[in-house]
Amino acid sequence: MYGVQPLGCRQSLLSEQAKACTPNMAELTTDLKLTPPVRSAPRAWLLVAFMWVAYFLNYSDRQVVSSIFPILKSELRFTDIQLGLTGSIFLWVYALCSPIAGQIGDRFSKRILVVLSLVLWSGVTTFTGLSNSAFSLLACRALIGITESLFIPPAMALTASAHGPGTRSRAIAVFDTAQLAGVVMGGWYGGYIASAFHWRLAFYLLGIFGILFAIPYSVFLKGTSEESQVETKRSGGGFAIATLARIPSYRCLCVAFPAFTFVLWLLYTWLPNFLYEKFSLSLADAGFTATAYLQTATLVGLLAGGTLADWLYSRTKAARFWLVFAGLLVSAPCVHLIGSAGSLLFTKLAAVGFGLSSGLFIANLVVSSFEVVPSDTRASAVGCLNLIGAFVSGFAALLGGMLKGTVGIPALMTYASLACVGTALLLAAAIKLYFQSDYDRVH
Numbered sequence: 001m002y003g004v005q006p007l008g009c010r011q012s013l014l015s016e017q018a019k020a021c022t023p024n025m026a027e028l029t030t031d032l033k034l035t036p037p038v039r040s041a042p043r044a045w046l047l048v049a050f051m052w053v054a055y056f057l058n059y060s061d062r063q064v065v066s067s068i069f070p071i072l073k074s075e076l077r078f079t080d081i082q083l084g085l086t087g088s089i090f091l092w093v094y095a096l097c098s099p100i101a102g103q104i105g106d107r108f109s110k111r112i113l114v115v116l117s118l119v120l121w122s123g124v125t126t127f128t129g130l131s132n133s134a135f136s137l138l139a140c141r142a143l144i145g146i147t148e149s150l151f152i153p154p155a156m157a158l159t160a161s162a163h164g165p166g167t168r169s170r171a172i173a174v175f176d177t178a179q180l181a182g183v184v185m186g187g188w189y190g191g192y193i194a195s196a197f198h199w200r201l202a203f204y205l206l207g208i209f210g211i212l213f214a215i216p217y218s219v220f221l222k223g224t225s226e227e228s229q230v231e232t233k234r235s236g237g238g239f240a241i242a243t244l245a246r247i248p249s250y251r252c253l254c255v256a257f258p259a260f261t262f263v264l265w266l267l268y269t270w271l272p273n274f275l276y277e278k279f280s281l282s283l284a285d286a287g288f289t290a291t292a293y294l295q296t297a298t299l300v301g302l303l304a305g306g307t308l309a310d311w312l313y314s315r316t317k318a319a320r321f322w323l324v325f326a327g328l329l330v331s332a333p334c335v336h337l338i339g340s341a342g343s344l345l346f347t348k349l350a351a352v353g354f355g356l357s358s359g360l361f362i363a364n365l366v367v368s369s370f371e372v373v374p375s376d377t378r379a380s381a382v383g384c385l386n387l388i389g390a391f392v393s394g395f396a397a398l399l400g401g402m403l404k405g406t407v408g409i410p411a412l413m414t415y416a417s418l419a420c421v422g423t424a425l426l427l428a429a430a431i432k433l434y435f436q437s438d439y440d441r442v443h
Contacts, residue, residue, distance in 0.1 A: 043224075044162040048171050050220050051155050052178040054118050057210045058148055059182025060189065061125045062090060064206065065141070067190035067287040068199045069273050072137070075199075082134050084401025087269040089138050091394035093145030095387045099241060102153040102383020106240060106376060110154035111221040115214055117150035122210025129203030152386060153379035156366050158224070160378065165313060168370075169320065173306025173363040180295035180302070187272060187291035191283040240380035249321070249372050249438045250381065252430035253365065257385050258392035259423040260328055260361055263335050263416045265393035266409070267294065267354075270400040271338070274409050279344050289344070294351040294358075301327070301359015309364050317439050320368035321431045327361030329424040332417040339410030372438040 065072075065086050072078040072086075105113055124143045131137035156172070163171040193202040244250055267290070276286035305323055312319035334357060337350035366382055373381045396416070400409060 041167075044167075044171070046220070047162050047224055048159060048175050050217055051114070051159055051175055053213060054114060054151065054217060055155065055175060055178035056182045056185070057118065057206065057213065058121065058151055059179040060186040061121060061182075061206050061210070062144060062148065063183050063186025063268065063291075064190035064202050065128075065137075066269050067187045067272055067283065068194045068202075070276065070283060071194050071199050072134075076131070076134055076137065078134050080401040080404055081398070082138070082401070083273075084269070084398040085138055086141050087265060087397025088394040090141040090145045091265065091390040091397065093142045094149045095390035095394065097146050097149035098153070098383040098386035098390060099380065100383070101149045101151075102380035102386075103240060104150070105154035105157060105379030105383070110158045110379070111218075111224060113150050113154045114158070115218045115221065117147055118210055118217065119214045120147035120150070122207045122214070123147075124207075125203050125210065126207030129200035129207070149383075149386070153382040156382045157378040160367065160370055162224075166310060169309035169313070169363060169367050170303075170306040172367050173302045173359075176362050177299050177302050179362075180298045183268060184288075184291040184295045187287035188284060191272075191287035195283055240377040241384060243377055244373060244381055244384055247372055247438050248434035249430050250369055252427050252434070253324070253369055254385060254388050256324065256328055256423045256427045257365060257389045259416075259419045260331070260358070261389040261393040262396045263331065263413070263420060264358070266396040266400055266412060266416060267335070267338070269397040270404070270409050274339075275344075275347070279347075289348070293348045294355045297352040297355025298359040298362070299355075301356040302363045303359075305360040305363035308360075309367070317371065318431055318435045320364040320371060321427070321435055323360050323364045324368055325424055325427045325431065327357045327359070327364070328420050328427065330357035331361065332420040332424070334417075335420070336414050336417040339413035372435070372442060374442055 069078070069083050072083065101113075121144055124140055124147055128137060128140040128144070131140060155175075159171055159175050160168055189206075190199070190202050193199065193205070271290040271294075272286045275281055275290050276283065279286075281289060305327070309320045309323055312323075316322075331354050334350050334354035338347055338354060341347040341350055366385070369381045369385065370378055396412075399412060403412060
């Protein structure tokens with residue numbers, strides 16, 4: 001703090017002494033500028049709530065299409081490969097745009113970006129309902145990939161910046177539960193609206209709701225600070241991706257993440273149709289079964305994983321990395337069983353096991369990356385993870401369509417589970433060898 005100088009200095013003082021009586025306003029201004037604004041804990045959690053609704057819509061909009069595959073085949077003459085492309089095109093475009101979105105998120109207003117992204121993807125979702133051919137619907141999927149890519153990097157950075165180490169994992173975990181609810185909603189809602197009314201109505205309603213929600217969302221964010229509550233060191237400028245590429249433990253996260261997301265998008269894209277054909281379920285039941293058990297368990301895993309990480313953090317700074325490792329390793333046998341189980345009951349149990357372990361992974365992946373990257377590269381760190389994860393995931397959706405009739409979805413699940421085991425072991429080695437030095441470099 002700066003001391004308050006007397007306002008009245010004697011006329012007889014030398015000019016140097018008189019000058020000393022005046023506060024250094026340049027230093028005072030700099031000090032005030034660098035001091036983070038005070039936040040209230042309730043407002044930090046209210047931020048999570050608003051972000052949650054936007055993220056829920058983000059995943060609902062992208063998931064609806066997977067629940068109406070049989071209708072798209074009959075009405076718009078989609079082939080299995082084209083059905084796979086509904087996921088692949090979205091993910092590949094999303095992947096290519098993610099690092100750009102991360103750079104934008106590190107340089108421009110995160111508050112404006114998250115609202116803009118919501119309005120744009122909601123508009124595209126509405127137009128998806130007007131599709132009259134496979135080409136037009138796939139074009140809309142590409143546009144959703146572009147518009148949704150702007151959301152996650154700044155949204156994650158805003159949420160993490162509002163919370164200190166004591167609540168950060170829990171905040172991100174609660175935020176991440178929105179994607180689970182969105183997947184369940186999209187899976188059930190799309191099938192239900194398509195069966196009871198018309199598949200186009202599902203897109204119209206979601207898109208309009210998203211545009212309307214943007215109004216209170218933007219009003220709340222006007223009073224939200226973008227300054228981080230607890231900072232790691234800044235990068236010192238330069239191209240963020242180059243900075244991130246020099247961090248070994250972050251690079252290993254970039255290897256582990258696509259192994260996990262390949263499995264996740266194989267399930268998101270093809271599990272509803274797999275259950276529909278294997279167990280002769282209705283569209284609504286297949287969509288619900290494919291999402292509800294897995295996502296409910298993931299919700300439990302997320303909340304438990306976030307709470308456990310915050311508790312373990314005081315004992316070892318690598319806690320979040322180790323929970324990412326554990327989630328990836330345990331998820332492997334579960335995804336194998338989802339594809340190979342002989343009954344619907346055991347398929348549901350395997351989905352629950354996968355959900356619990358994936359919750360540990362999801363709750364701690366992004367937060368663990370923030371432990372080892374400079375504070376001014378956080379949005380870019382999320383963008384790069386999304387680039388690699390979404391690009392690889394696109395092949396899960398496409399390969400499911402290409403190999404469905406030959407290799408089969410169950411075999412693809414088995415191969416993906418083996419990849420999870422391999423990358424989990426690689427991550428464990430990276431934690432032992434590189435984490436501490438990477439952590440010390442930015443703290």
